[in-house]
Amino acid sequence: MSMLLENExxxxxxxxxxxxxxxxxxxxxxxxxxxxxxxxxxxxLRIEVTxxxxxxxxxxxxxxxxQFAAFGAFVPWTPLQELRVPRIRxxxxxxxxxxxxxxxxxxxxxxxxxxxxxxxxxxxxLRELERDRxxxxxxxRDKQFRSMSVWQVMxxxxxxxxxxxxxxREALRQTASTDxxxxxxxxxxxxxxxxxxxxxxxxxxxVSGALGAEAHRRGDPNLGRxxxxxxxxxxxxxxxxxxxxxxxxxxxxxxxxxxxVFFLGDKADESYGFELKGPGAGWVTNxxxxxxxxxxxxxxxxxxxxGKQIQPGDWLGVEPxxxxxxxxxxxxxxxxxxxxIEVCRKSDKRGAVVEFDFSESAAGTGCYTVAxx
Numbered sequence: 001m002s003m004l005l006e007n008e009x010x011x012x013x014x015x016x017x018x019x020x021x022x023x024x025x026x027x028x029x030x031x032x033x034x035x036x037x038x039x040x041x042x043x044x045l046r047i048e049v050t051x052x053x054x055x056x057x058x059x060x061x062x063x064x065x066x067q068f069a070a071f072g073a074f075v076p077w078t079p080l081q082e083l084r085v086p087r088i089r090x091x092x093x094x095x096x097x098x099x100x101x102x103x104x105x106x107x108x109x110x111x112x113x114x115x116x117x118x119x120x121x122x123x124x125x126l127r128e129l130e131r132d133r134x135x136x137x138x139x140x141r142d143k144q145f146r147s148m149s150v151w152q153v154m155x156x157x158x159x160x161x162x163x164x165x166x167x168x169r170e171a172l173r174q175t176a177s178t179d180x181x182x183x184x185x186x187x188x189x190x191x192x193x194x195x196x197x198x199x200x201x202x203x204x205x206x207v208s209g210a211l212g213a214e215a216h217r218r219g220d221p222n223l224g225r226x227x228x229x230x231x232x233x234x235x236x237x238x239x240x241x242x243x244x245x246x247x248x249x250x251x252x253x254x255x256x257x258x259x260x261v262f263f264l265g266d267k268a269d270e271s272y273g274f275e276l277k278g279p280g281a282g283w284v285t286n287x288x289x290x291x292x293x294x295x296x297x298x299x300x301x302x303x304x305x306x307g308k309q310i311q312p313g314d315w316l317g318v319e320p321x322x323x324x325x326x327x328x329x330x331x332x333x334x335x336x337x338x339x340x341i342e343v344c345r346k347s348d349k350r351g352a353v354v355e356f357d358f359s360e361s362a363a364g365t366g367c368y369t370v371a372x373x
Contacts, residue, residue, distance in 0.1 A: 027053055027054050027055035027057075027059055028051055028052070028053060028054075028059055028062060028085065028088070028237050028238075029051070029052045029053075029054050030049060030050070030051055030052070030235050030237065030242045031242065032242055032243070032244050032353065033244075034049060034050040034051070034052075034242075035047075035048075035049055035233055035235055035242065035243075035244040036048045036049075036244075037229065037233055037244075037246070038228050038229075038248065039102075039227060039228045039229055040099065042102075042227075043101055043102045043103075044099055044100070044101060044102065045099065045100045045101075045102055045108060045229045046097065046098075046099050047066065047097060047098050047099070047100065047233060048095060048096075048097045049064065049095070049096050049097070049235050050093055050094070050095050050096075051064070051085050051088065051093060051094050051095075051096055051237070052088075052092075052093045053088040053089065053090060053091065053092055053093065054091075055090060056090050056091075057090050058087055058088065058089050058090055059085075059087060059088045060087060061084060061085060061086055061087055062084075062085045062237055062238070063082055063083070063084065063085070063237070064082070064083045064084070064085050064096060064235060064236070064237050065079070065081075065082050065083075065235075065236040065237075066079075066080040066081045066082070066083065066098070066233065066234070066235060066236075067079055067080055067233070067234040067236070068080050068100075068107070068108045068231055068232060068233055068234070069231060069232040069234070070106070070220060070231060070232070070263050071220075071222050071230045071231045071232060071245060071246075071247060071262050071263065071354075072232070072245065072262040072263030072264050072324075072354060073245060073262070073263075073264050073272075073341075073343040073352040073353075073354050074264060074265055074266050074267070074270075074272075074343070074345055074350075074352060075232065075263045075264070075265070075266055075321075076266050077232075077234055078107070078108075080100060080108055080109075080110055081098060081100070081110040083096055083098055085237065098110070098111070099111055102229055105220075105223075106220055106222075106223045106229070106230075106231065108229075108231075221260075221261040221296050221300055221323075222247065222260070222261065222262075224364075224365075225250075225251075225364055225365050225366055225367075226247065226248070226249060226250050226251070226362070226363075226364040226366060227249065227362075227363045227364045228248050228249055228364075230246070230247045230248075230250070231245075231246075232244065232245040232246075233246075243352060244355070245262075245352060245353060245354045245355060246355045246357070247260070247262075247355065247356050247357065248355075248357040249357055249359055249362040249363070249364075250356055250357060250358055250359070250362060250364075250366050250367065251358075251359065251360070251361075251362040251363070251364055251365065251366025251367060252328070252330055252334070252336075252337075252358040252359065252360055252362075252366060252367050253330075253360070253366075253367065253369050254330045254331060254332050254333065254334040254335070254360055255330070255331065255332035256329070256369045256370065257302075257327055257328075257329050257369065257370035258327070258328050258329065258330065258358075258366075258367035258368070258369055259299060259300060259302070259325060259326065259327050259328075259367055259368040259369070259370065260325075260326050260328075260356065260367050260368065261290070261296055261299065261300065261323050261324065261325055261326065262323070262324055262326070262341075262354050263321065263322070263323055263324075264318050264322045264323070264324050264343065265318040265319060265320045265321060265322045266320050266321075267320060267347070268319060268320060269317070270317070270318065270345060270346065270347060271315040271316060271317045271318070271345075271346040271347075272315065272316055272318055272343050272344060272345055272346065273313075273314070273315055273316070273343070273344040273346065274287060274310055274314075274316070274341060274342070274343055274344075275341070275342040275344075276339065276340070276341060276342075277339075277340045277341075277342060278337070278338040278339050278340040278355075279337040279338050279339075280328060280330070280337035280338055280339030280356065280358060281339060281340075283328050283329055283330050283331070283334070283337065283339075284328070284329040285326070285327070285328045285329075285339070286309065286310075286326075286327045286328075287309075287310040287324055287325065287326055287327075287341070288307045288308060288309050288310060288324070288325045288327075289307050289308045289310065289316060289318060289322060289323075289324060289325075290307045290322075290323040290324070290325050291307045291308070295307055295323065295325075296323050296325075299325045299368075300368040301368070302368065302369065302370040307325065310324075315346050326339075326341070326356075327370075328358075328367075330358070334360065335359070335360045335361070336357075336358060336359040336360065337358045338355065338356065338357055338358065339355070339356040339358065340353050340354070340355050340356075341353070341354040341355075341356075
């Protein structure tokens with residue numbers, strides 16, 4: 001079911017989703033897609049934010065504040081870290097990054113307050129950054145990746161970045177590409193070790209064993225179901241903020257009813273509207289408000305549960321800390337797909353986007369499934 005809202009809701013969501021950081025940051029701009037985060041170890045999250053200077057003059061140094069929250073929309077934020085955005089030349093951009101430790105309950109804690117950044121020309125920066133991200137996405141989702149040796153991983157990275165016929169040793173000796181290539185190789189090797197560790201831990205604990213049970217005890221139905229941290233990151237520069245709410249590389253099971261959950265609401269007596277977008281919006285999809293202390297447990301267990309089905313165009317009342325169940329049924333030949341759930345808060349028409357990056361070959365247990373579907 002593809003869900004469409006009335007025009008008023010749709011327009012307000014689109015306007016809020018595309019809102020940038022421009023005031024108070026002397027022309028600095030961050031868009032939602034400029035915020036990326038992924039695990040580099042089971043307990044370590046890397047956060048990367050690309051900051052653009054849209055003005056015709058160089059920007060002054062600014063402070064960037066980072067916050068995190070549980071996966072969902074309009075949920076309370078927790079301060080994480082303050083980083084320094086260096087001076088950016090006119091029309092340029094900088095990548096500001098940091099790493100945070102992931103606690104057992106899924107919350108984050110800053111490791112340090114330093115920002116690592118690299119100056120790049122605006123157009124070339126985006127192309128270069130997108131190429132690196134594309135390579136990383138391909139390797140993360142590749143079924144063969146986890147069976148490859150570290151040397152094979154290095155060789156593949158070299159071929160994807162520099163072309164076939166270039167040996168690893170030869171590429172590493174090339175002065176022009178040495179630093180970038182070494183960094184990418186080291187990052188992929190860390191990911192390789194990370195995936196191997198997860199595969200071993202799941203082989204002795206069971207695919208849906210301790211991690212899934214622990215998630216329910218702690219109250220977060222997403223804890224432990226992906227090799228990547230699932231949650232929200234908020235970036236503030238000056239008076240404006242930009243958020244990204246992401247479940248990336250989340251495993252789906254084609255031909256079955258897949259279920260996942262996100263949190264919603266931080267105000268009493270508030271209503272929300274919903275709209276589905278992305279490739280996964282064409283799959284049979286249903287949203288429902290989960291109710292009662294056992295609603296999420298029943299839903300995740302594949303059972304019918306107390307709750308209200310969300311109909312297209314509805315304004316749905318949700319109390320603070322509510323949970324929204326997502327049931328999506330990809331066709332049997334599906335391998336990957338993205339689903340964006342645009343949520344509009346009625347009181348102020350502010351929008352937020354909850355993103356799912358689904359992949360059949362993703363590591364981790366991913367979605368809950370309905371038996372017999």
